[in-house]
Amino acid sequence: MSHKLKLAGACLNQTPIDWENNLRNIRSAITQAKDQGVDLLCLPELCITGYGCEDLFLSQWLPEKATEKLIEILPYTKDIAVTIGLPIRFNDQIYNTTCLITDGTIAGFYAKQKLANDGVHYESRWFTPWPSQKIDTIQVDGNEYSIGHITVDYKGITIGFEICEDAWVPDRPCEHLKTKVDLILNPSASHFAFGKSEFREDLVVKSSKQFDCVYLYANLLGNEAGRMIYDGDVLIAQKGKLIGRNHRLWFHDFRLLEVEVDFDNHTATENIKPHYSDRKEEFSHAAGLALFDYCRKSRSKGFVLSLSGGADSSTIATLISFAVRTALEQRGKAGLEDKLGFKLKGETPGAITQQLLTTAYQATKNSSEATFNSAKNLAESIGATFYNWDIDAEVDQYRSTIEQAIGRKLTWELDDITLQNIQARTRSPIIWMLANLENKLLMATSNRSEGDVGYATMDGDTSGSISPIAGVDKHFVLQWLQYAEHHLGFTGLKEVNSLTPTAELRPEDQHQTDEDDLMPYEVLMKIEREAILHGKAPKQVFDSLKSDYEHKKLKDWIKKFFRLWTRNQWKRERYAPSFHFDDFNIDPRSWYRFPILSGGYLEELEKL
Structure with missing residues (x-):
């Protein structure tokens, strides 16, 4: 036989x-x-x-x-x-x-x-x-x-x-x-x-x-x-x-x-x-599939995104467009309609993206023409529906109310974080309205590096049904955007890739940038891997990285990382669900658990 x-x-x-x-x-x-x-x-x-x-x-x-x-x-x-x-x-x-x-x-x-x-x-x-x-x-x-x-x-x-x-x-x-x-x-x-x-x-x-x-x-x-x-x-x-x-x-x-x-x-x-040949190609397909499945399994009609023109929101918009393009290639329009459970109005990836992805640029007096053009041009290039409005009146109303209550004017010298956060939080209710109106998923835009150090406004840029890039660090996000522009054909990212990452929450004359607020993203990524993935104490992190950087700067960065990490666990407990991409993540519900209250590494940081 x-x-x-x-x-x-x-x-x-x-x-x-x-x-x-x-x-x-x-x-x-x-x-x-x-x-x-x-x-x-x-x-x-x-x-x-x-x-x-x-x-x-x-x-x-x-x-x-x-x-x-x-x-x-x-x-x-x-x-x-x-x-x-x-x-x-x-x-x-x-x-x-x-x-x-x-x-x-x-x-x-x-x-x-x-x-x-x-x-x-x-x-x-x-x-x-x-x-x-x-x-x-x-x-x-x-x-x-x-x-x-x-x-x-x-x-x-x-x-x-x-x-x-x-x-x-x-x-x-x-x-x-x-x-x-x-x-x-x-x-x-x-x-x-x-x-x-x-x-x-x-x-x-x-x-x-x-x-x-x-x-x-x-x-x-x-x-x-x-x-x-x-x-x-x-x-x-x-x-x-x-x-x-x-x-x-x-x-x-x-x-x-x-x-x-x-x-x-x-x-x-x-x-x-x-x-697939490398991480950037894997990420494109994994994130695209994850977003598509999350949308259809949650019985949603698509996605809503506060599109700032910066790296994080632009990454999410591009991933959604890539998911539409890939799903259409593999399943055809009829296959997409069958899985989504509703009819699609267009035939092309751009036309379908217009139906599935609604974006809005929400300006304040601190927003720049460069980020507006970046957001608008990206949305138009992928076909997404694009709105824009300013929120200064709403911000001023909140500011006036609290100033009247406390009996003094708020100033950037005394109230920097408060004045930054109210702008981010004011964007949340109106973009949620749009998501509710269209029965779509609101995308939160925080990445993993921001999650490490709490560089995100709770109930502001953390608002959303899903946080699709919270599983990857900002250094990788910036690399992927270049890949998407030059290898995936998303030419609308050209202006995004020319900008320096910034929250645009302080007045323009203060020249705010993310890395000035925190540290170089590459350094943050390296400290994160040593501290969280490999479980090292501050002095051990320093010993692992000291050959690559000037020692005083490195010590300052490590101190900032651990202090901000400890202080912001409560934020990580509240982030919207995220996807697991790397060999680790910081979601306490799926990988790394850390106490909300702790001694804050005080004795360990003194050893630096």
Whole structure:
């Protein structure tokens, strides 16, 4: 008997407890696989419920309903083998499992052993790790099946399993199998981060060599639950050689990748798609997909943005335009309308952007003609709807009210922060009105560097439904804008890229710039990585960077960073949800937790 099988993995764009969407994607992937003659299809981790259900996993009803949905899928798996991920309640514990179904019949449940519990992951809050090498029996729909550290024989080959984190840590489950396997299936929910795909590919290839087998990995796709983005990786390797790689970050409900493997002769067809070249290209596609999915899954009609003409808001406007362009290329207008749930008036990316993106330049007496022209020209170049108005009357009214109350005039010498903040806050109510009127998402414009040091006005530029660039630093934002102008064709960014970043909240004769207020953005980025990503104390940060900068300046910058970081945790607790792009972030709800009240590093800063 020839042991030649057509194997496939499929990435799925799922949504927590969206049963109709999730099962439709599962059925569609199975149907396409069968049409293409696939023998075995691997679907991602927890694909029935969605990975991001969080504390819903602790409920009694969710695992029960997931099992009901699994039974509904069985008739669609005739003449094919499929792995489907779901939570299972067993002996009053919740396990993260994948069920292998062969020809409409459940063959068994593999239960995850190594739970992800670092960075953005909190799996041990919801799931119990399965003991290594243990196999038990479970009743499902009146029948008994094996559950645990199982292997399954299918068409003459032996299949083993790992689920995501199982493969990323020492003492892996497949190191403890009692029998050699020909194929390892790894259904995953591995979040996007810059450069992670290369590490993941290396892991899959090395795993296939280590276990002398074919290794098949299938990830989720898209912005599943709000913060995490999944890139849709499907990777297949055979005995140390990559034989299959999927397109990543595509605007589809699912994407299938298949290869044919000859297990007797250790050969295979190859199906290797190209991948992105660097962080800036990855960011364009990841952020664009995240925004598109967030919009449609929140049932919004598009986006509203206070477009200042500066780097941050211009980045967001450009990303939305790029998302429209990419989605239109990949899905067509009908596909966009189907996913968004409403009709689009235009045919071109510019016409569709005009409908989906509404912008407004909100001037004060401190705003410049240069930033107005920058905002206006960018909006016109991408097709966005553009309004402009001034808010001086509203600012003056607030100022007059408080001056009357306290019995004195406000001055820039005594009341600098107050006078800056009231301008930013006054912009918020009117731009919120526009978002409410159009049933669109209001974009908050803060970046991660501003989040580090609190260089943002609460209820001003932090106002919004989503903060799409809060996961990247300002140094990267400025680099990406140059890339977008020169490599993505967004020529309307020319004026944006010629401006020095400034809040434009002080009078023009004070020549306010962001870096004068803070420090050079490149320095801020380096201090941030040492302090937050690597967890170093102030003196350790200094020791890491002292060869690059004049020592007194560096010490002053480090002191400013830690003082502002400590003082502004309350702001980070209140920021709108953000996307995870880097190998770390500062969102206390998804990566870095820090006390709101603390000693402020006083003793540590004295050592400088």
